[in-house]
Amino acid sequence: MKIVGKKFPRKAISVLFVGLNRLISAFLAIFLVCSLAGCGPPSGSGAASPALKTFHFAMDQAPTTLDPVQGANIYANFVIVNAYDTLYSYQYLARPYLLKPNLAVDFPTVSADGLIYTFRLKKGVRFIDDPCFPGGRGREVVAEDFIYSIKRQFDPENQPQGAWLWQGRITGLDEWKAAGSDYAQPVSGLRAIDEHTLEIRLTRPYPQLTATLAQGYSALVPREAVEKYGKGLGVRPVGSGPFRLVSYDTARVVMERNPNYRQEPVDLAAEGYNPATQKFSGVEAIQGRSPPFIDRLEFNFINESSASWSSFTKGDEVQLTVLPIEQIDRVLASKRPVTLRPEYAAKYHVYGGLEAGFVFTAFNMDYPEFGYNPDPERERRNQALRCAMLKGYDWEARNHSWYFGLGEYFPGIIVPASPEFDPALSRASVTRDVAGARKLLKDNGWTPDNLPTIVYGTTAGTTERLFFEQFRAWMRDIGFPRAKVVQKTYANFGDISRAWKRSQLPLVAKGWGLDYPDAENTLQLFYGPNASPGSNDANWKNPEYDRLYEESSVLQPSPERTALYHRMNQIVLDDCVAITGISRTRIYLWHKNVIAVPDREILGGFWLKYVDLKPEPANIPALVKGG
């Protein structure tokens, strides 16, 4: 049992502590006697409810909404997939990541031409009890809920951010939107054959469709909740996931176990368990048991990594954190493989791996200063300007400064975690060449006087300010006056994310985590029709690229498709539309009483329902013995 309480400085209040200890001991003794003598509450009333199993963990940003229709970032998704159900999720322990049915009974049956998908939904799954339902009791989840939820992504009133996943893919859906998003009208490509059978008809083959249904965007939302709460749904999720929301603010999200969550005992083999690499985590303890195993889930949003680390090492606060880079030399015994120094290894588990994503800086081509320009000559010079900025960027220094050399920087937008990554691609675009950059600027008529002002947007924070100062120094090296590289700060990630979506920032410096293990997921970031508010924050529109994207998007994984991916990657590089990129190594540490294999890559927040906590018997004897 875990005793919840704050630790006090021993010296300062030792006298008080002795007295308090005696008081507690006396109270416990009276309580024990009363319990044995039967003077407690009537049996069956839960005389002393057992301590709640609460898992606290730290994330670096807070979500700005919990509505799946706007769940555009990993922070929102972590909560959404635990409050709502998606048709598919990922096997908890399988690496590389593998899809598995979640609310769906099994994988869909697909017609021979790849255009018709049929899904079967589990029966008897209920939404949580909520006043939005008649009598306050959650009703059963049905296929119509899925159709309604996807329609919401195509209703402009919701300011949806996930439509890009299905735009132009599902028959009749774009037309439904064009006709005014009337929910009473059907969509020809979305049909509920019966309450538990769903049919999706596609305009063209979409091999990633099933993977998109493991996204928080596709989470099943009950219509009753939307009609009752409207925009309030963003702070009051009503789903059928393993947890239900207790509270939500910018400091933390607290969720509690959904008591009506379906009983599905864990089969570790089916979850991809690998004893050789995962036995240390103790996950064998959850074999055959039905999640969730914890009573409360507490997401603590701590922007500063040092604060997160302090909370983690304190012992009785957050139990899982990402290792702050400034602690790497102090905590790790070795970087490859990642191992802890003995004093940390005694207390914590560790896991380190290259992220399934990358960090990059895209040029917003909507800005005529360096993007599209009505004057073709200026547009040509703008391309040279962008290419010069690429040459001036110092990936080696960035990796050394911020990732202790643990990151992997690479050319283009196909990340190392993608099966289609090309290790043989020329590294010229990630090799600093200041002289080449200066020459390029000079040859194209750029001088310190006529260079445009570059606005570099970041969230507020020390690290972000230093990112900016580093970037500004690199740009100064290639000829930018200091006053022409300026920082614009946003209070939090949600604010800057909105600015990207509204095309309000000329430079988009961001990270992207793969939604599914397929390079298509990063290539779509530059697909023309995905322009803002879609995922193409660069607002780049290249006909050849778009054509290749459309051609590849209907192909199953194959060398032919990979070749198309590589050509698209090269077009991005040639047009210098982004300074890209680096995949960071993320190192997780968690307390040894936590049974988990944490992840924030493709798996997202799905693993949280499998977290369990070992009992901590040491706390009780300590109190009882005191005095």
Next chain:
Amino acid sequence: MNAVTLPLTAPNRASGESLWHKAARKFGRDRLGMLALGVVLAYFLVALGAWLGWWAGGWADLTGTKWEPVSSAHWFGTNIIGQDIFDRAVFSTATAFEVGLSVALAATFIGAVFGAFAGFFVGSWIDEFLLWCMGVLDAIPFYLFVAAVAYALTDNPWAMQVAMIATFWVGTGRLIRGEVIKLRGMEYVEAAHSIGVSELAIIFRHILPNTGHILLVQASITFVSAIKAEVILSFLGLGIKDGMSWGLMIDESTKEVLAGFYNNFLAASLLMFGLVMAFNAVADALQDALDPRKVG
């Protein structure tokens, strides 16, 4: 018959020496005060050099690699991205003086004018209104007020200074009000009234100059408060937007200290400590020197 009290700027006929001369003489005899003044002047010269571009111009440049130790090339080492900590610390001295001087001058000026009006028209609606303003500003927690101003003046580099000026003038205003209430009853003011001098002229030409000793001390106290507040606000992300300050350096050091690298923290803290201590000593010495009740 009331005793005649002479204005402070008039020569003290008994000793034949004005208050200012006497104060200068007293200050000159205060060895700690003189030493502190020397330190402040040294800081000022450092700031002046940074303003004129004589040194610390490379505070934003990447002149080394990550966390270099102290060396002849980098006297205080380098930070996480390879910037020279000495240059940044020196440049921050200029920032401290910019903030300190601008806030001290503006807040003292506003405090003097509003305080003088409130005191001169004591009991009138002007006095009531100004007292109400002072009360309201005193009631708002300073850092919340700064945050609100910073939000209202989004991206304005002067947001922090505006917030400081808007609150720091109150203390000066109250002191000047009290002093002016005392002065307005003096015979030389009544004499000015009787010969038809306008009220504004009485305030600005005859009364305010006689509060100079208070204003000087208040300005020095405000200067120190502004520097300290700037460091705290910059640390909290509400201060300097584009530039460098000791507060930002201390903010940077929060991560570095955890990694065992203390150069940023020590450089900024010690330099700030030196200036604040010296200026406090100067303010104390000024207060002693200008206090007519103290024998010297």
